[in-house]
Amino acid sequence: MSFPVALNDAALAVQARLDAALAGHDDLPVVAAMRYALQGGKRLRGFLVLESARLHGVAPAAAVSAAAAIEALHAYSLVHDDLPCMDDDDLRRGLPTVHVKWDEATAVLAGDALQTLAFELLADPALGPAEVRIALVASLAKASGAEGMVLGQALDIAAESAAVPLTLPEITRLQAGKTGALIRWSAEAGAVLGQADAGPLGRYATALGLAFQIADDILDVEGDAAKAGKRLQKDAEAGKATFVSLLGLEGAKDRAKALVTEAEAALAPYGAAAGTLIEAARFVIARES
């Protein structure tokens, strides 16, 4: 299956699972805000779960709750990152952010409940034996908490008030937490679901995650805000160190390409079956949003 088709299929399956998870919930603003925050997006993380699962012979129906979980977790992080006390963004995926459309209290609560929803989804018996599900809970907690995504976010905040811009090793560590950890979890999830060695997918995703962030920094400089659906050129305005400021635009593009080659090489054990994941890696550095 080609990557665009697989990505679209993943997006539809994930949305249906998320809709089902929130069906029957009380019709309060916080639930409306959760639904709103769960719309749209590329669903790259959900795709990585479903595609890595397929590589291990796990059908979409037996993996979609994990794909929905990582998208709920990702959505929570965006809602909270956009808050006035954090990045203070008013546009996300081309729409007003949750605290703009509702208010800050609703955004805090909706983000909180989206994180909870992620763990609830991982408990879904459709994902297989309890051992598999609790392993996914443990690894998602590790990837998203104070040693993973929140660590990256906290390093980012600390960097804003630092006297000197971050160095390349520092920014690499920041991004490994902020975006890398969830991307890695997504790609490894398929191996966990298939009770197989997650080594190759882990190496693939580590390279992919870094390429993704470098591409994000390039997009922040070269991108079209209308296509990206969010405010751009923020980093330069804020005087923040990025892969582009540290490596130069061409240097950053070369590094991203080298990482994609690295990601492809990691999937060699899977042979031709990994074609869609390889296409995904190429897409990540060519995307416009």
Place this chain on the structure above:
Amino acid sequence: MSFPVALNDAALAVQARLDAALAGHDDLPVVAAMRYALQGGKRLRGFLVLESARLHGVAPAAAVSAAAAIEALHAYSLVHDDLPCMDDDDLRRGLPTVHVKWDEATAVLAGDALQTLAFELLADPALGPAEVRIALVASLAKASGAEGMVLGQALDIAAESAAVPLTLPEITRLQAGKTGALIRWSAEAGAVLGQADAGPLGRYATALGLAFQIADDILDVEGDAAKAGKRLQKDAEAGKATFVSLLGLEGAKDRAKALVTEAEAALAPYGAAAGTLIEAARFVIARES
């Protein structure tokens, strides 16, 4: 064991487990804020886990991660509830709240990571078979998300801007979510850990949770802010409906006493072994903080 001794033992065991969970973490403000938010408190929820576990022959070492999990979850909810956009409180457990001591961004992130920590703790293999641990994850997610604690919090926020004060059934539903769901999870956890019927403990905790909230409303009117370690008389100032405004002070006291009797009756199947939990229920309506 008498209740005060059991509560103190539980507090020490829970604190040690939480300290261990955060040992080795990066020394960032967000981690310092997590440690800070995890200090103090009565540890009533953690006690309920350990004591209900003991009732089912589960040793403290095989239950303490669940007790620490519920205290981490509770701490997250307090940090976020205290935010300026929520209840805007500057004092908690006698100390400045997290956003006052650090800043709002740190409080949002520390709360987020404390929720994650709760689920990470439930994955601890010391809690027993994977089936038991994933059941605890599923039930905690249900109790704390948009059908539980967050629902209660959202109803509370909606009530603030409502034209008419809440009725007794409405406020009962609000509190069943806001405080009741986590108290119930705590008491039921011991039966889940012991792979036993959680029915009696569920009935005990439902009555206990409501008594707890009524006692809180009474404390808000009659309490000593220095002993409570937080601002009091907030509800009356805000013109909010409470069990005291709806039932009168004496009516609220009578209802709390009746609920404690109900809680005791629910534990009849356990006989004398439930003595400490019965003492706990009596304490809940007699406490000063």
